[in-house]
Amino acid sequence: MEPAAVIALVVVVLVLLTLALTRLAADAVLVAGLTLLMVAPVPAGGGWRLGVIGPGPAISGFANTGLATVAVLYVVVTGLRETGAIDWIASVFLGRPRGLRRAMLRLMAPVWGMSAFLNNTPVVAMLIPAVQDWSARLRLPASKLLIPLSYAAILGGTCTLIGTSTNLVVNGLMIDAGLPSMTMFEIAKIGVPSAVVGMAFLLLVGPRLLPDRGSSVSVFADPREYTLELVVPVGSPLAGRTVEQAGLRNLPGCYLVNVERDGEPLGAVGPEQVLRVGDRLLFAGVVEAVRDVQNLRGLAPATDQVFKLDSPRYRRRLFEAVIAESCGLCGMTIREGRFRNRYQAVVLAVARNGARVAGRIGDIILRPGDTLLIEADADFADRHRNSRDFLLVSPLEDSTPRRHARAPVAVAILALMVALATAGVLSMLVAAMVASGLMIVTRCCTISEARRSVDWSVLVVIGAALGIGHAMEQTGAAEAVANAAFGLGGDHPWVALGVVYAVTSILTASITNNAAVALMFPIVLGLAQRLGVSPVPFLIALMMAGSASFATPIGYQTNLMVYGPGGYRFSDFLRIGVPLNLLLAVVAVGLIPLIWGF
Secondary structure, eight states: OOHHHHHHHHHHHHHHHHHHHSOOOHHHHHHHHHHHHHHOEEEETTEEEEOSSOHHHHHGGGGOHHHHHHHHHHHHHHHHHHTTHHHHHHHHHTOOOSSHHHHHHHHHHHHHHHHTTSOHHHHHHHHHHHHHHHHHHTTOOGGGTHHHHHHHHHHHHTTSTTSSHHHHHHHHHHHHTTOOOOOTTTTHHHHHHHHHHHHHHHHHHHHHHSOOOOOSSOTTOSSOEEEEEEEOOTTOTTTTSBTTTTTOSSOTTEEEEEEEETTEEOOSOOTTOBOOTTOEEEEEEEHHHHHHHTTOTTOEESOGGGGGSSSOGGGEEEEEEEEOTTOTTTTSBTTTTTHHHHHSEEEEEEEETTEEOOSOGGGOBOOTTOEEEEEEETTHHHHHTTOTTEEEEEEOTTOOOOOGGGHHHHHHHHHHHHHHHHTTSSOHHHHHHHHHHHHHHTTSSOHHHHHHHOOHHHHHHHHHHHHHHHHHHHTTHHHHHHHHHHTTSTTOHHHHHHHHHHHHHHHHHHHOHHHHHHHHHHHHHHHHHHHTSOSHHHHHHHHHHHHOOOSOTTSSHHHHHHHTTTTOOHHHHHHHHHHHHHHHHHHHHHHHHHHHOO
């Protein structure tokens, strides 16, 4: 190998070891590795030059359409989240299973089905926040469910020609090479058995191998406990459903204290209590939980003062404000003090000395030190930060009230995006850009919410990983590794098939799937010709190994997407992904020759 190739291999090994053995942030490690490749001295023409790879190829990964698609999809997901559409989708598909294994099955089955026909990137992007909320309600760590979410999407993609971009890349290379195109479900002959085995593995050993990074919500860790009163409005989907069916049991950090009907409390609220239009529900909990409850689809603030503010709800957010001793409202009820008119804000809940205050909001007498949960326009904190009426004014993150009325619009935009991309009318990137623009134009989300939604650390990881992959390709390091491995395969087709799968899988784990299959395609064709056998089994193995990448977070886009939200470490993917990779390799290498023949 050339010196540049050796240096590239050493850097890749160092990056992988650092990610596996330390807790350093993945984006910092990968950017450091990419920087090292740009400044490392390389022997050249009797002298030395700086850089295994030039700045242009190194940062070309940040102009990759896949990375741009992920970035734009964050905006689409924001529109779905802010309208409550994700909550609706989650309630339809996920339900309320009992136990981790049942939850994994309820999650993986629909994700597998959707990913077989839809691009798995938007499927995972859409469901990450839904799974985080769902896991909190089930009192399960999100880290036990987000890796299965990604893996189920990957397994679904292996079942059809359009399920993953890797299959399309290989099929396009086959057509260019003069080979017949594959049919839509040709790869399903091996994809479906692999998916069944893979999901069975996750259900059997996943609960033991998946990490526990704690619940999404620390139940009652916050000392401030509020009460919040909500009403079941006319047309609510919760009317006629029991408390259990409405998902109001076992809320993380919050509980349903009482239900009032026709001015009379119903007493102890059981799971079988049926809700009716006009019921007033009293919740108690910590501030983060109360914030989430007030956004539940099918419930509305019990105080009509919320709807009398001048600003539209989608431009408001929640604040916490502590009453000062000099406030003129001390000793008065919220209603007597005309709080809304005075501050252009509405009090949703009150906490006193860390405990909830009983009674209706309007009848609570304010005292110095009371902490108010307030809904107001976004400028409320700026107007009153130095006010003598409040000791402290603090905005709550991600607290804009959900625009439930626009949920059908958001779902329709999502369906349009998927339809345009699946039918080939627009590329995935362009379809996602159109959808994100429509989300903003139809006010499913605001421009500021769209800006805040982008997870830059994930994009940096993807861009840097692609840059390192370019270095492996340009220096010939990846090809040298592949050729050295094929030398071990001998002349036996079945052994050679296993080597193809293994090498592709290793390259996919380090330089991403599409780069790996594009690099391996001509090598695989040449190998089949040398052995005098059909190239089809080898190309099917190439598709499977390029798509079924579970061992590292950088091997597949959806793994990178769940890496941060799940609080994972690099070793978490190795622990469960390596055995799964080996299991599916055995299934694929064992069945492919029996199905297609050499």
